[in-house]
Amino acid sequence: MNINQFKYLIFFYYGLTVVLLTIIGARSDLHVIPQSIPLSMIVFTAPFLVALLLRIRFQSIIVDKAHIFERPRLQFFFDFGLFILIGVMTFAFQLLYNDVHIALASKLFFGVLILGYFSSMDMSLIRERKGFDNDKPIYKHDFEAGSVTHGLSLFLTITVLIAIVAITMSGYGNLKLVESMGWTEKQFLTEFLTDAFFVLFIVVSLTLRLIHTHSVNLQQYFDIQLAVLRFVHDGDYRNYVPIISRDEFGLIAKQTNLMIDELKEKEKIQATLGQVVSPDVMNKLLTKDTASLKHGKQHNMAILFCDIRQFTSYAESIPPEEVLLFLNAYFTKMADLVSEHSGVVNKFMGDAILAVYDYENCESPSEDAFITAMDILEHSKAIVLSDDRTIEIGIGIHYGPAAAGVLGSTDRYEYTYIGDAVNTASRLEGLSKRLGHQVIVSSDAWGRLSKNSQSMLTDLGEHRVRGKNDLVHIYGAAKNG
DSSP states (O other): OOHHHHHHHHHHHHHHHHHHHHHHHHHTTOOSSTTOHHHHHHHHHHHHHHHHHHHHHHHIIIIITSOGGGHHHHHHHHHHHHHHHHHHHHHHIIIIISOOOHHHHHHHHHHHHHHHHHHHHHHHHHHHHGGGTOSSOOSOOOOOOOOHHHHHHHHHHHHHHHHHHHHHHHHHHHHHHHHHHOOOHHHHHHHHHHHHHHHHHHHHHHHHHHHHHHHHHHHHHHHHHHHHHHHHHTTOOOOOOOOOOSSHHHHHHHHHHHHHHHHHHHHHHHHHHHTTSOHHHHHHHHHSOHHHHHHOEEEEEEEEEEEETTHHHHHTTSOHHHHHHHHHHHHHHHHHHHHHTTOEEEEEETTEEEEEEETTTOSSHHHHHHHHHHHHHHHHTTOBOTTSOBOOEEEEEEEEEEEEEEEEOSSOEEEEEESHHHHHHHHHHHHHHHHTEEEEEEHHHHTTSOHHHHTTOEEEEEEOOTTOSSOEEEEEEEEOO
């Protein structure tokens, strides 16, 4: 229902009430204007014209300018208040100026209230539905929610009471007519049953109208809720569900919107975290608790440690901004090369890179690490520093046990790999310059290489590696130029 239809709906209810009052008056022999139903309708219409003028004057002030969440409730009380005014005016006119019995005047008064209750409820429900079409709908609002079941029970109770009161008032009015008009018992019973049927017909018809209006509201709510959830399922978190009621459906909309905010925040965290760690590590950090990650999990893996030789002395001669720009460009390419071969860059340390290759991502960790090393060396040939020098790379590769987990305090920590394999790979890189090869591979890693890769390496024999008691058998590739 658009805004114009909503405005004109009240004319329908006012007109319907005038017609029903005229019928009640005619059946009760109320001599408003004797033997003139058209003039009776005019007399009954006068209070409604007053109410309509008041509605036009104060609707925008009392209802339209109120908070969106309050408008349905205010719409009901505003419209029902006007119907009470109409009922009082009708009651007073019939009692004071038309000289009818108080029972019959009361019958008209309650007739106005009954029609007013149902029409005000309908206007309130339609105003609630308009919350979906508002330019600034509510998506986040703290409220005390009522129960849909409680509201439905209250509505049905009031509806039954309305029917009972209306039939009772009709019977009481007919009793007075028996006294004044000398009706027989049969005439009284016929009139009473006719009035009862008439009341039940009106109450049931208006109740069905309210059920229809409420079902349309629910259907629109479910359609929007499902549409938003489909967007969420597709990863689109831009849409929210408007909160239009103070019940469980409003709570569902509120919780859906909170869920969307949490998913947006998680997506933001993932986007940020994805720039810091690999996707696999990010998933572990997001899906596992910190306590279990702090215990770590040890297994065998290949470790690649890559460092730029003599970069510290070079960095001392150029501005820090240039150093930062160079390293960011360099690390970007290095990380791409590692990722291409199923590795994970765990750390950037100064001008060094620590990359990890394990069986969760690699079929042959040592082979992938060695191929990465050769690609890095090939790429480094095209890098020229600002003083026209090319860079020299040192790489150490080892295969062995290491534990993956978080390291740090309760407030701040990082995901890292710790163990003999990590330390040994770093030490092997330190031997590269002295041994005259850019890539140094331990025998543990060499034994897991393909025949083709092994043929590219030179046996350098056993050497002492700092931090290890036993000598380490190593192999070298890519002699220093």
